[in-house]
């Protein structure tokens with residue numbers, strides 16, 4: 001009988017990423033509801049020393065697969081190893097952080113294991129011993145409540161920034177175990193040949209705590225500087241509407257919306273964005289939404305917690321100055 | 328280079344989603360159906376590779392008969408032939424079942440590359456591509472924004488953006504790549520293209536044609552079971568910030584973000 005909640009840790013350059021703490025914390029909450037234990041699975045190269053830290057967030061056991069071929073991440077190596085561990089360990093629930101890496105892993109792993117999987121979930125619960133999750137579909141135009149049938153482990157990824165991280169508890173400890181696995185070089189068909197780092201140090205929109213987005217109302221690429229200043233001050237990232245991206249003002253990777261990035265920051269400030277259905281779809285799970293637009297009838301105001309009807313070129317610099325008083 | 332492109336039909340992005348009386352599906356009456364926008368990037372990339380190396384582009388869609396229209400669009404853009412997997416028993420299938428049916432339809436074709444969209448903008452899963460690759464036993468690389476085939480046509484190099492970096496991945500062929508915005512600008516179908524598309528081969532396959540057992544497909548066979556669909560949570564009515572001047576409004580907004588919303 002499948003038992004136990006497993007969570008997959010995510011590392012980059014030898015450090016756990018924030019999403020790891022999110023899934024370990026959620027794994028703890030689910031395990032308590034199910035009356036089961038939490039196993040964190042760590043894949044990487046030389047991660048064993050850090051593994052025990054996950055206990056503080058709720059892991060009871062940490063299973064470490066250490067191999068030079070497991071860092072940086074590749075789909076084939078990770079799927080090969082985790083598939084073996086899952087078949088041996090037979091967990092009831094398998095939770096993966098829905099980062100780019102996690103979603104990639106979950107997609108292929110679910111087919112490898114032949115199980116159902118729900119991607120990019122925003123709510124998790126245990127009902128009658130089963131995992132029940134909530135996930136936005138149609139980019140947030142509807143929400144689906146789903147569960148799993150005749151399928152173990154019950155498997156899901158979590159949208160970044162949505163799950164709360166447990167207060168670290170230094171008194172907790174976990175058993176750290178070396179995982180047993182084999183990895184055949186012949187089965188590894190992909191390799192990372194280069195990593196181009198974004199030197200700006202900009203936090204990705206999907207993981208940003210605060211976003212300042214600009215649309216067609218920005219009038220041109222040069223004007224984004226006022227958004228960059230505000231974003232820098234509050235520790236945020238600049239995003240854009242599709243119109244701004246299609247005009248060539250901002251890179252594709254900045255687009256928020258149904259055909260761009262789906263974001264969930266604590267604070268989303270939309271500047272000169274009308275609020276088209278495709279844009280709203282990508283940011284409606286933001287906790288606090290601010291709209292700055294000179295058109296009082298712009299649809300964005302219907303989604304905004306705070307609306308400012310005014311010229312953004314006056315309001316944004318003034319807001320930047322005003323915020324300084326509170327920091 | 329023979330290339331397969333998987334094509335899903337989805338509701339137009341303008342669609343207001345209405346939940347059906349059963350509480351588990353959506354009302355489809357007034358929906359305008361389009362090719363999944365990410366699949367357009369896949370079609371375009373396949374055509375560019377074919378233009379460079381020669382070969383054939385085959386478009387594969389699974390769904391009701393209306394999907395024919397989107398396959399014809401891809402043929403009008405320049406793809407060579409289409410396959411529509413259609414069967415009443417497929418209605419309501421989950422990602423894994425869809426991947427199984429698609430795999431059965433493509434496994435015996437001669438292919439070097441498969442393109443899919445990075446995700447369907449309907450179910451927002453992004454699972455079918457990777458699952459097909461797994462079932463076929465070929466590597467997959469997701470979120471391609473640049474795809475380069477080596478001169479000897481034995482390997483492919485793909486740029487793949489992850490948070491804060493771009494990974495350059497090399498893979499042997501055949502491989503499956505999921506397309507992300509930024510990969511290319513899809514062409515429009517030309518009028519002669521549309522005329523030609525009408526005569527291009529478009530084959531229909533049922534589950535029986537693929538040698539599959541209908542009981543493994545459809546709503547009943549889902550492993551991911553939908554309990555209920557709901558409209559998005561209502562957001563409480565927002566506040567319009569008062570003030571005589573933009574400065575006053577900015578000051579009031581900053582205060583509210585700090586004191587009331589507590590996000591600063």
Ligand SMILES: Cc1cc2nc3c(=O)[nH]c(=O)nc-3n(C[C@H](O)[C@H](O)[C@H](O)COP(=O)(O)OP(=O)(O)OC[C@H]3O[C@@H](n4cnc5c(N)ncnc54)[C@H](O)[C@@H]3O)c2cc1C
Pocket residue numbers: 214215216217218240241242243244255256257258259260261271272273274275276277278279282292293294295298310311312313340364
């Ligand atoms: C298939 C498809 C997919 C799409 N996907 C996306 C997507 O993922 N993301 C997305 O964003 N869009 C998407 N769109 C586009 C979407 O429909 C809208 O066209 C787009 O979001 C509009 O961008 P915007 O709000 O910047 O521009 P507009 O709608 O032109 O709005 C500009 C706003 O700026 C305001 N403004 C102008 N000057 C000022 C000023 N000085 N001060 C204050 N306010 C000012 C105006 O009042 C107006 O409300 C998609 C469209 C299609 C067809």
Ligand SMILES: Nc1ncnc2c1ncn2[C@@H]1O[C@H](COP(=O)(O)O)[C@@H](O)[C@H]1O
Pocket residue numbers: 333334335336363365366387388389390422425442443444445446447448450451452453454455456
């Ligand atoms: N029914 C389908 N027919 C053909 N291709 C599909 C189908 N479903 C998914 N795909 C492909 O898989 C991609 C991801 O879809 P999904 O996993 O549903 O988000 C799509 O962009 C398509 O390329």
